Amino acid sequence: MQVYPSEKVRNIALIAHGGAGKTSLAEAMLFNAGAIKRLGKVDEGTTTTDYLPEETKRKVTTTVALAPCQWRGSKINVLDTPGYADFIGEVKSALRVVDAALVVLCGVAGVEVQTEVVWEFAEQGQVPRLAFINKMDRENANFYRVLQQMEASFSGAAIIPLQVPIGAADTFRGVVDVLEQKAYYYQDGGVKSGDVPAELAEQVSSFREKLIEAAAENDDELLMRYLEGEELGLAEIRSGLQQGVLAGRVVPVFCGSALQNVGIDLLLDQILAYAPAPTARAGATGEEMASRPLAALVFKTLTDPYVGRLNLFRVYEGVLRSDSVVYNANKEAEERIGQVLILSGKNQEPVEELRPGDLGAVAKLQVTGTGDTLTVKGNPQKLAGIEFPEPSLPMAVVPKSKGDEDKLSNALSRLMEEDTTLRLEKNTETKQTILLGMGEMHLDITVERLQRKFGVGVLLEPPKVPYRETIKAAVNRIEGKHKKQTGGHGQYGHVFIDLAPLPDKEFEFEETIFGGVVPKQYIPAVEKGVREALMEGILAGYPVTNVKVTLVDGSYHPVDSSEMAFKIAAALAFRKAMEQAKPVLLEPIMNVEVRVPEEFMGDIIGDLNSKRGRILGMQADGKQQVIRAQVPLAEMYRYVIDLKSITQGRGSFRMEFAQYEEVPAHIAEKIIEQARAARQAEQK
Ligand SMILES: Nc1nc2c(ncn2[C@@H]2O[C@H](COP(=O)(O)OP(=O)(O)O)[C@@H](O)[C@H]2O)c(=O)[nH]1
Ligand SMILES: [Mg+2]
Numbered sequence: 001m002q003v004y005p006s007e008k009v010r011n012i013a014l015i016a017h018g019g020a021g022k023t024s025l026a027e028a029m030l031f032n033a034g035a036i037k038r039l040g041k042v043d044e045g046t047t048t049t050d051y052l053p054e055e056t057k058r059k060v061t062t063t064v065a066l067a068p069c070q071w072r073g074s075k076i077n078v079l080d081t082p083g084y085a086d087f088i089g090e091v092k093s094a095l096r097v098v099d100a101a102l103v104v105l106c107g108v109a110g111v112e113v114q115t116e117v118v119w120e121f122a123e124q125g126q127v128p129r130l131a132f133i134n135k136m137d138r139e140n141a142n143f144y145r146v147l148q149q150m151e152a153s154f155s156g157a158a159i160i161p162l163q164v165p166i167g168a169a170d171t172f173r174g175v176v177d178v179l180e181q182k183a184y185y186y187q188d189g190g191v192k193s194g195d196v197p198a199e200l201a202e203q204v205s206s207f208r209e210k211l212i213e214a215a216a217e218n219d220d221e222l223l224m225r226y227l228e229g230e231e232l233g234l235a236e237i238r239s240g241l242q243q244g245v246l247a248g249r250v251v252p253v254f255c256g257s258a259l260q261n262v263g264i265d266l267l268l269d270q271i272l273a274y275a276p277a278p279t280a281r282a283g284a285t286g287e288e289m290a291s292r293p294l295a296a297l298v299f300k301t302l303t304d305p306y307v308g309r310l311n312l313f314r315v316y317e318g319v320l321r322s323d324s325v326v327y328n329a330n331k332e333a334e335e336r337i338g339q340v341l342i343l344s345g346k347n348q349e350p351v352e353e354l355r356p357g358d359l360g361a362v363a364k365l366q367v368t369g370t371g372d373t374l375t376v377k378g379n380p381q382k383l384a385g386i387e388f389p390e391p392s393l394p395m396a397v398v399p400k401s402k403g404d405e406d407k408l409s410n411a412l413s414r415l416m417e418e419d420t421t422l423r424l425e426k427n428t429e430t431k432q433t434i435l436l437g438m439g440e441m442h443l444d445i446t447v448e449r450l451q452r453k454f455g456v457g458v459l460l461e462p463p464k465v466p467y468r469e470t471i472k473a474a475v476n477r478i479e480g481k482h483k484k485q486t487g488g489h490g491q492y493g494h495v496f497i498d499l500a501p502l503p504d505k506e507f508e509f510e511e512t513i514f515g516g517v518v519p520k521q522y523i524p525a526v527e528k529g530v531r532e533a534l535m536e537g538i539l540a541g542y543p544v545t546n547v548k549v550t551l552v553d554g555s556y557h558p559v560d561s562s563e564m565a566f567k568i569a570a571a572l573a574f575r576k577a578m579e580q581a582k583p584v585l586l587e588p589i590m591n592v593e594v595r596v597p598e599e600f601m602g603d604i605i606g607d608l609n610s611k612r613g614r615i616l617g618m619q620a621d622g623k624q625q626v627i628r629a630q631v632p633l634a635e636m637y638r639y640v641i642d643l644k645s646i647t648q649g650r651g652s653f654r655m656e657f658a659q660y661e662e663v664p665a666h667i668a669e670k671i672i673e674q675a676r677a678a679r680q681a682e683q684k
Helices: 021-032 053-058 087-095 113-124 143-153 198-216 220-227 233-247 265-276 278-282 286-291 400-416 438-454 518-536 563-580 598-610 641-646 663-684
Strands: 009-015 065-071 074-080 100-106 131-134 156-160 162-168 174-177 181-188 190-194 252-254 295-304 308-317 324-328 333-337 340-344 347-351 361-364 373-375 393-399 423-426 433-437 456-463 468-471 475-484 490-501 507-511 547-555 585-595 613-622 622-632 652-662
Touching: 009 021, 009 265, 021 074, 021 100, 021 131, 021 265, 053 438, 065 265, 065 361, 074 265, 087 113, 087 233, 087 438, 100 113, 100 265, 100 278, 113 131, 113 143, 113 468, 131 143, 131 265, 143 156, 143 252, 143 456, 156 198, 156 585, 162 198, 190 340, 190 622, 198 220, 198 233, 220 295, 233 265, 233 278, 252 265, 278 286, 286 308, 286 613, 333 373, 393 400, 393 438, 400 423, 433 438, 438 456, 468 490, 475 547, 475 563, 490 518, 490 563, 507 518, 507 563, 518 563, 547 563, 585 598, 585 641, 598 613, 598 622, 598 641, 622 652, 641 652
Parallel strands: 009 074, 009 100, 100 131, 131 252, 156 252, 507 547
Antiparallel strands: 065 074, 162 174, 174 181, 181 190, 295 308, 295 373, 308 361, 324 333, 324 373, 340 347, 340 361, 393 433, 393 456, 423 433, 468 585, 475 490, 490 547, 585 622, 585 652, 613 622
């Protein structure tokens, strides 16, 4: 593929709710541009951008994929993104490096939950937007209804139809260009232009009026002439619209069918016309940008156990050349660039260099990962990174075999290089390795990738709750005696302890020994014996906390006493004392903050109550309500899934540890019973 000057590059991300047709559209664009010979199908697993086994199996996009098209002397870098909420981090990556987003809508379903989510991402990132209403060939497709939904949902920008469909469903035959007032009919694999059909004339002229007004509003001079009733030229109107799109004030809307390949060539033309070039967004010429020191941002890292690491990046300034040395400003290290590549799905093509604004890839960098800036050593600069969402579904990772266990940690850290929404935590209390993901599908796919890429087999289990044990009563002078005096060297340790609740501290040890009844040198052993006993409480084997132990009395034997004997005696005394001191189970309580649209508030509160939650307060924040509550961790580990089903994905939540509290008796009984059964099973 030839090298394109920055003015001739367009970077556009296809963003949408899952199933709107992004992957099919990317495929149709590639096909029309002649980049592929055969139009692949999502349902047959033959598209360019859904190429991973996890994707073809599910017919769902899981990672951002690059698909460049050469169209009328320009290059359009299309980024296909996932629509499923579990992979929203990939959408963030794509939006970070494009100059425009093409929001794809299903002509039947219209504005869906993830449409709103990704629209807002684009708005927050100040990414100009275009919209494509797809699936016009489907029964019940309705262009005008979807337009109305868009107007109702997206108030921040003017929604301006630049096309209208000719026919719908079975009779969908093509589109009218509103500005040109020209019809395009698709038949027998070709396109014919003609006059606007009579039945659409009125609609088209009213949209055209709206369009011209929207164009004029972006340019003072145009606006004046427009208000004076002057006729504006096509080029002027286009330029007004371009400015509006660049500023995010205007969203032009197009339509067609990706599956039937109707309107896609026109869409490519419209992208060239309205999606800003990198130069337009930077406010500089390509030559100016190229003459500056290198600044390139890595927006995606792919790992392959055989091929190694592949970094996808955008060049912002300067030129990235094959066989050069660059500087990673984040890792503060030099990197050797071998061959610069252009990617199309999984296919790679070597190129000499990439100009400012272009997207490409480099293999086998040593330290570079997602979010890093590649620059020059003498003049390093750091581009803003990418803000990824925090994963909130935890599962414990259990290796299937010893071999899997040995390979696991390396495989996971490699996977996390390419998937920035995975987190790994080691829970020191439960000794479990916890993998956090965005949702169930995300974690399922992670398990598949561990197997496919690294040959590591794992199971996921619900994480254990780190319960603790404590006491509610104080007991005094509890005796522990360890004595063995049959034959040879004996053992003798003997203590009396007091045990008391200690609300604000985990543990304290004191001694009030008088007259050396327990000799000084054995007192540390007594404390050690107690500390070891604390690690496994008597109820269900959880760590004991918030207790104070005082060594008050004891006795010794001049020959048989030893540190070991006093340690054992102390542990015996502690367990006996705990049994008598009204032991209870404690569970972690979380501070939870749920953010949902107002209409879900009742259901959210009901659900939190059923999870033994205490509502602390509610507060409006714009159209959203923020609900604060305290809820036991044991009830919360799948909350991301419950919240999604209550709100159809419109809610979000955060939680953090608050404090430990006593487990209600009827629940404690079950936990203690389970622990006993587990211990018995272990002993067998
Ligand atoms: N009838 C019809 N179906 C389509 C069209 N575009 C995509 N589809 C189908 O919609 C489903 C989802 O498409 P896909 O491209 O995977 O959507 P994505 O999740 O947005 O990438 C697949 O079964 C496609 O064949 C279209 O224009 N018309
Ligand atoms: Mg897709």
